[in-house]
Amino acid sequence: MNSPVAALNALNFFMADVRDGLGPFLGVYLQGQGWSPGGIGLVMTIGGLAGMAAATPLGMMVDRSRRIRLLLGLAAIAIILSCGANFVMPVMGVVAPAQIVTGIAAAVVAPAVAGLTLGLVGQKGYPHQLGRNEAWNHAGNATAAVLSGVLGWSFGLPAVFVLMAAMAGGSIFALLRIPAAAIDYAAATGAGDREGAPAVSLRDLLADRRLHVLAAAMMLFHLANAAMLPLLGQAMVARGTAGDASAYTAATVLVAQGTMIPMALLAAWLAERRGYWIVFVLALVALPLRGALAGAIQSPMVLIPVQMLDGVGAGLLGVAMPGLIARLLDGTGRVNTGLALVMTAQGIGAACSPLLAGMAAEWLGYGAAFLVLGVIAAAALALWLVAGDRPRA
Structure with missing residues (x-):
């Protein structure tokens, strides 16, 4: 090193x-x-x-x-x-x-x-x-x-x-x-030109509308995303099409992780040239598509495109979310506090996701449960497109 x-x-x-x-x-x-x-x-x-x-x-x-x-x-x-x-x-x-x-x-x-x-x-x-x-x-x-x-x-x-x-x-x-x-x-x-000056107050940070929108979008994204992989494995096992359950689950993880690495590098390349906005939008687009595919196709081969889309979304979002926060809060001296606030919101979404998905699968069936998650993911995208502030490139 x-x-x-x-x-x-x-x-x-x-x-x-x-x-x-x-x-x-x-x-x-x-x-x-x-x-x-x-x-x-x-x-x-x-x-x-x-x-x-x-x-x-x-x-x-x-x-x-x-x-x-x-x-x-x-x-x-x-x-x-x-x-x-x-x-x-x-x-x-x-x-x-x-x-x-x-x-x-x-x-x-x-x-x-x-x-x-x-x-x-x-x-x-x-x-x-x-x-x-x-x-x-x-x-x-x-x-x-x-x-x-x-x-x-x-x-x-x-x-x-x-x-x-x-x-x-x-x-x-x-x-x-x-x-x-x-x-x-x-x-x-993220103190910027305010080096040596006190950071903005926590009250002012919590009042930042841009942070509210980003946190809400991330909460909706993870409400839709967190349960999708476990639900996919459960659906295939319930249908008797997964073969060995542990091997199938391991394969879902490896496909996603293998996709995330090049997507993270692509996200950095795009962010440097076009800004974080387009990276964030592409990450949000991937999840509704993932839910639609998982709900529409029952073959175990759906694993490949579904988990590749998971890798696309996670790989892009891992760059876009902290990058957006750093840009939005530049000059406040509160970048890491803002990141933690958004992570708390997405943690709430992720914690509620298994319960929501399980109830939807029990009441409506697995196919409909994936569509429910996809609709929530689409709501995250719509919220950001309508209310999110486009950061500077």
Whole structure:
């Protein structure tokens, strides 16, 4: 790593696996320890809610801090220690607090990485580096998924934790390769020409109509998006067309991740030349198309175009959403707070998505449930086209 930006790329690669903790592997492990499905769902929900509640305060902390690297390092260590506690003592009194710590620590990652990126490359270099961040992040996710599957099958679930600990070590090493002197902390918060002046008040930030529209669009997007992949797997299993359920689910993930990497790089290329507006619109367009295809075609081969569209939407949005916020809030000193606020809104949408999709599938059938999700996604697009402010290129 000969430059701070190369170290930032490595950080995004390694942190991809650390941020989500044990993820679905925790549920499998707890099930093997005799936990009920309800208990497993409860501790996972507790962790998610803790992260959602902590997101905005942590974004504010990133905007005020001159120790972003330390925040990220502490987050990685906290996640590893919490996940280790789950293995050492898998009882409710330990797992529930550990999931709370994991959720809170994970919530600091996105605003801290965004602030670190802005601090290293500034507004001018942000679109290009956002694409690289996302590409390295998805590459890390794909690599960790493959290695976790192989190691878990060969040596058991504890090997997955060892892999995550190794990735955390890689994250900390990458952080140490980024000199503190290379970070422009005024740029990291979006202070712009207001360097040295107080950031705009939280009240003024919350009153920003542009942020309201973006947050509402993202909430609708994730309300439609979060349940679509699980619902696709459930639909194919219910129809008896999925073959091996675990292999089918793994294939859905790999197709999407493989598409996200080039889409993130394309998003950066478009953002540099046309601005974030067109990237955001294209990301929003992909989801209604995905819902329509999933609802209309019952063949398991629909997996390929549906998950490619998932990769298109996620790959583009991973660049467009933080990029838009950085542009809209440039000069406020509150970029990372704004990012955390929007992430809280999208977290609410994602949390409600499985319930909405499950009820629609039960009452109307799987095909209609996909169309319901597609209509919600179309509403997100319509909201942005009608009410969103076109950012400058």
